[in-house]
Amino acid sequence: MKSSLFSLRNIRRLYGGLSLVLFFVLIVITDYRFMKGYEVNIFLKLDPLVAIGTLLSTGTIYRGLFLSLAVVLLTIVFGRFFCSWLCPLGVLNQILSSVKPDPSGQFRYNRFRPLYRLKYYVLAVLVLLGLFKVFQIGLLDPIALLTRTTSTLVVPAVNRATGLVYAKDFMAQGGVALAVVFVLVIFANRIVPRFWCRVLCPLGALLGFFASFSVLRIWRDEQKCTNCLLCLKNCHGGCDPHRDLKFSDCHLCMNCLEDCPEGAIHYGIEKPSSVPQGSVDLSKRRLVETVVFSAFLVPLWKSSASAEKKPSARLIRPPGALPEEDFVRKCIKCGQCMKVCPTNALQPALFEAGFDGLWSPILVPRIGYCEYGCVLCSQVCPTGAIRPIRPEEKIKRPIKIGTAFYDRCRCLPWAMNIDCI
Ligand code: SF4
Ligand code: SF4
Ligand code: SF4
Structure with a gap:
């Protein structure tokens, strides 16, 4: 034609x-x-x-x-x-x-x-x-x-x-x-x-x-x-x-x-003279094998070190993140929050959150800090794993993402009595 x-x-x-x-x-x-x-x-x-x-x-x-x-x-x-x-x-x-x-x-x-x-x-x-x-x-x-x-x-x-x-x-x-x-x-x-x-x-x-x-x-x-x-x-x-x-x-x-x-x-719309079509044609045996395979996979997955059972000090979620168990059930590891983070603090997790949380976002303070008035990651998350928050809520409530410990002997702002950031 x-x-x-x-x-x-x-x-x-x-x-x-x-x-x-x-x-x-x-x-x-x-x-x-x-x-x-x-x-x-x-x-x-x-x-x-x-x-x-x-x-x-x-x-x-x-x-x-x-x-x-x-x-x-x-x-x-x-x-x-x-x-x-x-x-x-x-x-x-x-x-x-x-x-x-x-x-x-x-x-x-x-x-x-x-x-x-x-x-x-x-x-x-x-x-x-x-x-x-x-x-x-x-x-x-x-x-x-x-x-x-x-x-x-x-x-x-x-x-x-x-x-x-x-x-x-x-x-x-x-x-x-x-x-x-x-x-x-x-x-x-x-x-x-x-x-x-x-x-x-x-x-x-x-x-x-x-x-x-x-x-x-x-x-x-x-x-x-x-x-x-x-x-x-x-x-x-x-x-x-x-x-x-x-x-x-x-x-x-x-x-x-x-x-x-x-x-x-x-x-x-098909006409009577059309050739019969094939469709999703799956073998019943393979489907049963798939169910058995998945049944084995579930305990294996769940038995891997998970954040729920063994929280890691390195597991800091973005502000507004749901409780850990709900978060890993909603996060699709799309990386939008990491892309938008202005300080590059959000990074793809390796095994800090167990196998479940592979490539989900964690905050790595050695790379960047969570900007005081920023709520961008909560605005781009497509699944609500990070719920939408407003800057006032983040600052006034305030939203806690972790507890910082600092060594006064090594902290220059403390010694010089000046603001940190
Ligand atoms: S990658 Fe996109 S185009 Fe390819 S099969 Fe999947 S949904 Fe369809
Ligand atoms: S609130 Fe802003 S600075 Fe903090 S983790 Fe999210 S995107 Fe990064
Ligand atoms: S934007 Fe939401 S779904 Fe995507 S990686 Fe971040 S927390 Fe997960």
Whole structure:
């Protein structure tokens, strides 16, 4: 089919590109100098996996997360549009996948493989852990992953090279582990295009589940199709549009629609002449194995040194943070609070808060202090792990984050009788 400037494929490219740019702009302006009330955490608020995860582990949904309901409803109407039209990590993976290792093998790379079902099991493990109050969705949620990496690694690296982003040089403790995860996600596109999206992404799996009920969908007219396989050439989801299209894996990239020379592929309500479609097709045996695996994982996770059982002197949470047990059940480790902290005091935890709290924010006084009148971290937290507080509340009440001990023999302000800061 001939492609026009206003084709669905080009409109999708425009939306995807704008979404990626908007994502990075919002990360950059998550800063005390530029925020001015902008919804800097809008992508996290639109994320249904974050909403469902907090609902499972806390029994409540934080008010901002109701926005994600719109994504669920739109997915039930249109299909898994989020993945090629809105998701910044998906768009990034797609751009990197378009530099193909072997352009002649595009058909081979884009066929559906049984491995692509793995993401549904990953989602099942995360949901089951959530039911047992172990909240680890933030480790693998794509929006949290990209926000965390961009906030704590990419933007600081750009700042180091240009000096344009931060007022002071930013550092993140344990940045190597964060970098390794991100490099693996990016590098995997060289093995299978959009490896993360097709194989691992739990949000993609959740949206795929909703998309399997969608009203509108891509369908193939068997009477027109000549089996040339051209629809497979640029398929984002690797979902076999030339056979029994797996609609739960279809990213609605619209490429097949325009690549089909016979006009046999359509988007809309299926017609009687359409080829039957495949859906989320999971083996019962694997599901039972997933439940057993999760059941083993829960005590293992809970038996790891947790902050509740063994509080560490280094575990200082940001002002306004919920009590520790509730905090780890709500924090998705997105790193927004670390990005906005003007003194760089908030850092990703390593094991100070147990395995549960990996990459959640802790205040490290050796790196920075909590600014007296600042409440920025409480304003950007998308899940309410840090509840919104006002400067007056922080100062007048005051909100206590820990107890400082100082050595009078070594304290210069004490010896000189001057203010500390
Ligand atoms: S599969 Fe996941 S990372 Fe990929 S586009 Fe969809 S939500 Fe984003
Ligand atoms: S309130 Fe304190 S910890 Fe939070 S952003 Fe401001 S300075 Fe950082
Ligand atoms: S506490 Fe920080 S890392 Fe955790 S969800 Fe809130 S903003 Fe994200």
